Amino acid sequence: MIKETVRIKMEKEDILTASFYDDPEVVKSYNDIRYSSKGGKICDKRQMESFFNVVNNVKGKKILEIGCGVGRFTKLLSERGADVTGVDTSKNMIDYCKKNDKKGTYLVANALELPFKDKSFDIVYSISVFNHLKSYETAISELARVSRDKVILGFPNKVSLLSIAYLYRWVRHGNLKYSTSDTKKGKRHQPYGIYFSIGQMKKLLRKNNLQNLGYDSSLMFNPLWMPNLFPNFFYRMDKIMSKILRPFMTHIILYGYKK
DSSP, X not given: OOOOBOOSOOOHHHHHHHHHHTOHHHHHHHHHHHHSSHHHHHHHHHHHHHHHHHHOOOTTOEEEEESOTTOHHHXXXXXXXXXXXXXXXXXXXXXXXXXXXXXXXXXXXXXXXXXXXXXXXXXXXXXXXGGGOTTHHHHHHHHHHTEEEEEEEEEEBSSSTTHHHHHXXXXXXXXXXXXXXXXXXXXXXXXXXXXXXXXXXXXHHHHTTEEEEXXXXXXXXXXXXXXXXXXXXXXXXXHHHHHHTGGGSSEEEEEEEXX
């Protein structure tokens, strides 16, 4: 039996991220804000396609998702025959997953100190999580530690249109790491957030003894920017552009294998 725990001393920025995603209002509105619109659904579909281009056959594989959120990926992998465990620091996120996916295995756990033995899983992955962690290098080391074969990282690409978001943060908020958003409770800070280049993340994977690196990409636009008009047109365009401008799309799915 694995004990659910979050014991490690965390950086101030990482505590902010954890508290943001444990807010019941954020949990309740997470999918609605990102993926309920026509444009958001296209982004969700394209991101899933990119992910499964990299994952391939998962039937019978033991898989861990770090930062599972509301369980978008975890549930789909389970439906494809994988033995999947999803972990998140947010108890409210995990409660949401357990309620909506009765067959899934979900635990409260910290990416900086995973409660698993070395090489416990065939595949370990994390999608759009480490860009919210100041201690992301520690988290990636943990991810590599508990994998016995494949590691997959999804992250926002700073060599893309996301550079506009960096500029927006600087102009509006006076910094590159935080922004604010409107909620029913008024203004609040979004979690710590940074973007990575493909080369930067490849270097970190190699540092953790991963090899045969490769990647897939998708999304010309951030999910919150995707136009709601002509969704099928933008879907087809995104598929075409991800081949032509592969290193410059906003979302990267990078993978590597243990030596």
